Amino acid sequence: MKHYWRSLLILLPIFVLSACGTKTVVVPTAASAGALPSSLVTIEAAAEDIIDLAPSGNWDKISKDVTDISNGWKAYQPQAGQAAPRRKFRMR
Numbered sequence: 001m002k003h004y005w006r007s008l009l010i011l012l013p014i015f016v017l018s019a020c021g022t023k024t025v026v027v028p029t030a031a032s033a034g035a036l037p038s039s040l041v042t043i044e045a046a047a048e049d050i051i052d053l054a055p056s057g058n059w060d061k062i063s064k065d066v067t068d069i070s071n072g073w074k075a076y077q078p079q080a081g082q083a084a085p086r087r088k089f090r091m092r
Contacts, residue, residue: 046068
């Protein structure tokens, strides 16, 4: 118990001081009010499938989903850097 309090007394000021700083965080804004690109929808759906299928060991379906993710990323990659403008926010 003695070491617990000593650790707490050492770490608490570090946490408090690190929380006092201001930092700038870059957050992407919404690209548009429209729908997501179909390639991102494909990636998201295949990732959910993998999570659901992994425990059952359905490796044929998982392999197909991995291929779908790879193809979806290849289709989306040219747009990835320009998809959403970025804004800078100051965190306190």
